Amino acid sequence: MTTTTTSLTNNQHLLKWVNDMAAMCEPDNVLWLDGSDAENKRMVEEALAKKVFLPLNAKKHPGCYLHRSNPNDVARVEHLTFICSRNKEDAGTTNHWMAPEEAYAKLKPLYKASMKGRTMYVIPYVMGPLGSVHSKVGIELTDSVYVALNMRLMTRMGKAALEFLGDKNDFNRGLHCTGDVNPERRYICHFPEDNTIWSFGSGYGGNALLGKKCLALRIGSYLGRTEGWMAEHMLILGVENPKGETFYVAAAFPSACGKTNFAMMVPPKAFAGWKIYTVGDDIAWLRVGEDGRLWAVNPENGYFGVAPGTNYSTNPNAMHCVDKDSIFTNVAVTEDGTVWWEGMDGEVPEALTDWQGRPWKKGSTEKAAHPNSRFTAPAKNNPVLSKHVDDPKGVPISALIFGGRRSNTAPLVLESFNWAHGVFMGATLGSETTAAATGQVGVVRRDPMAMLPFCGYNVGDYWQHWLDMQSKLKNPPRIFQVNWFRKNTDGKFLWPGYGENMRVLKWILERCQGKCDATETLFGWVPKEGQLELEGLAISPEAMREVTSICLKEWKTELESQKAFFESIGPRMPKTLELIRQQLLSLLS
Numbered sequence: 345m346t347t348t349t350t351s352l353t354n355n356q357h358l359l360k361w362v363n364d365m366a367a368m369c370e371p372d373n374v375l376w377l378d379g380s381d382a383e384n385k386r387m388v389e390e391a392l393a394k395k396v397f398l399p400l401n402a403k404k405h406p407g408c409y410l411h412r413s414n415p416n417d418v419a420r421v422e423h424l425t426f427i428c429s430r431n432k433e434d435a436g437t438t439n440h441w442m443a444p445e446e447a448y449a450k451l452k453p454l455y456k457a458s459m460k461g462r463t464m465y466v467i468p469y470v471m472g473p474l475g476s477v478h479s480k481v482g483i484e485l486t487d488s489v490y491v492a493l494n495m496r497l498m499t500r501m502g503k504a505a506l507e508f509l510g511d512k513n514d515f516n517r518g519l520h521c522t523g524d525v526n527p528e529r530r531y532i533c534h535f536p537e538d539n540t541i542w543s544f545g546s547g548y549g550g551n552a553l554l555g556k557k558c559l560a561l562r563i564g565s566y567l568g569r570t571e572g573w574m575a576e577h578m579l580i581l582g583v584e585n586p587k588g589e590t591f592y593v594a595a596a597f598p599s600a601c602g603k604t605n606f607a608m609m610v611p612p613k614a615f616a617g618w619k620i621y622t623v624g625d626d627i628a629w630l631r632v633g634e635d636g637r638l639w640a641v642n643p644e645n646g647y648f649g650v651a652p653g654t655n656y657s658t659n660p661n662a663m664h665c666v667d668k669d670s671i672f673t674n675v676a677v678t679e680d681g682t683v684w685w686e687g688m689d690g691e692v693p694e695a696l697t698d699w700q701g702r703p704w705k706k707g708s709t710e711k712a713a714h715p716n717s718r719f720t721a722p723a724k725n726n727p728v729l730s731k732h733v734d735d736p737k738g739v740p741i742s743a744l745i746f747g748g749r750r751s752n753t754a755p756l757v758l759e760s761f762n763w764a765h766g767v768f769m770g771a772t773l774g775s776e777t778t779a780a781a782t783g784q785v786g787v788v789r790r791d792p793m794a795m796l797p798f799c800g801y802n803v804g805d806y807w808q809h810w811l812d813m814q815s816k817l818k819n820p821p822r823i824f825q826v827n828w829f830r831k832n833t834d835g836k837f838l839w840p841g842y843g844e845n846m847r848v849l850k851w852i853l854e855r856c857q858g859k860c861d862a863t864e865t866l867f868g869w870v871p872k873e874g875q876l877e878l879e880g881l882a883i884s885p886e887a888m889r890e891v892t893s894i895c896l897k898e899w900k901t902e903l904e905s906q907k908a909f910f911e912s913i914g915p916r917m918p919k920t921l922e923l924i925r926q927q928l929l930s931l932l933s
């Protein structure tokens with residue numbers, strides 16, 4: 345028999361749905377989470393008792409715990425992620441599709457009695473600042489204490505979310521069950537028309553923390569189109585100049601291309617008086633304000649960042665974010681119980697326990713931490729957190745930036761000629777793949793607006809929505825394309841990246857303020873010689889020339905290869921974008 349703690353709400357729609365789901369999953373207990381500190385303490389104790397959490401050195405990592413996932417469950421699973429719209433065409437060619445009735449019928453038997461002997465946690469949460477028109481309520485039902493504790497860090501959850509919801513029926517219904525973590529029985533299904541998510545068989549963040557990729561991006565992008573706003577895979581940051589003026593940009597990069605690093609960047613020494621403030625590191629919800637500008641909120645309340653490569657020189661602020669009250673997933677640990685991952689500061693320790701709990705020795709050919717090992721940290725730990733992060737209005741966006749991981753072709757920075765050309769830049773974004781999703785690493789794939797795995801509807805309709813937004817924007821942001829990953833012929837990175845990206849950001853903001861003119865190329869505007877602030881940067885003139893160069897032969901190949909991608913989108917492909925492609929190509933022949 346199921347026992348239920350007080351439900352904390354009189355919302356009949358919610359009570360009925362929770363009862364229906366509990367009747368199907370048959371948990372021993374249904375536990376409504378209020379978000380209090382006392383509740384958190386109890387749940388951490390439970391996670392430790394069940395060995396879902398392993399203790400770390402409490403002096404060095406106060407309030408932090410280690411989680412080791414099942415080794416078959418370490419990343420998002422795009423091939424098992426479905427958009428279950430009523431019409432197949434509405435999911436488009438870039439998504440896996442299942443008919444809603446087929447998906448419900450397939451998953452119901454898996455959920456049936458799946459929580460016997462377990463607790464079903466009811467997690468009410470808000471994506472976005474409390475009291476904001478931007479924000480949305482979700483309820484996640486999960487049998488995973490790890491998921492519940494992560495959701496506590498990543499969202500605004502508990503009683504405040506129920507108060508925000510009141511008695512409305514307008515909430516995302518998210519059902520998550522860990523099952524037996526069998527990849528053969530793993531499904532991440534989205535039902536945009538029902539505002540519902542059913543996730544089964546994985547405990548990994550992107551598959552199981554339903555507020556993040558599932559609601560804030562896949563369902564969010566669908567809601568955005570229906571309601572006239574945009575959900576994007578973008579960081580949001582504020583830049584304060586020495587005069588004390590702050591400007592905001594939102595930037596889309598594919599997974600594991602350094603969004604968290606960019607969002608928390610420390611400007612180089614030569615930029616005395618410049619400050620960066622983080623609003624968000626992964627997702628932006630964008631709306632047109634009454635002033636005709638684009639305004640952004642970060643729907644999340646924490647960071648689920650990639651650990652390897654994070655250190656005190658690449659991202660000191662992220663290191664401070666994980667100083668306390670954080671969860672580490674699939675990292676290695678030292679003999680004294682401190683966390684470790686490849687790319688950490690200092691010497692590689694002689695001996696470690698690897699991400700799977702096995703002894704590891706320095707010099708081993710295997711990685712000690714999983715390449716997609718993660719930290720979950722509360723935003724309030726961030727030393728450079730923007731003071732507007734809880735502002736219901738959001739922040740006004742001056743520039744939108746698209747960036748991929750490209751060893752060739754794409755120059756350091758390029759400004760679009762106009763909105764439609766900027767949309768084209770986003771639509772054709774290409775990037776070399778990383779470990780954030782399962783599959784081959786290092787091949788170029790098209791990742792439009794860095795949303796390929798996250799767009800909850802037909803990408804052709806999504807691009808049209810982007811194009812249509814222009815008519816609503818009296819003061820549109822300018823659109824730029826950047827590439828921090830260009831390599832020389834020896835395969836070495838040409839640009840130092842990290843904090844030095846501030847130099848490019850400064851130019852972008854000067855362009856937005858109309859402070860400088862630029863050089864026109866066939867594919868966009870680039871900085872005039874001498875315009876990029878290079879003081880204090882050890883980069884040779886040849887490297888600078890190479891990293892900003894546009895090779896017509898490479899661009900021809902690029903534009904030609906975009907043809908097949910555009911054709912693959914099918915009948916909903918906006919003609920405007922194909923015309924831009926043809927026009928650019930014609931300039932080369």
Ligand code: OXD
Binds near residue numbers: 626
């Ligand atoms: C993420 C991702 O975890 O994009 O943010 O994969």
Ligand code: MN
Binds near residue numbers: 577599600626
């Ligand atoms: Mn992401």
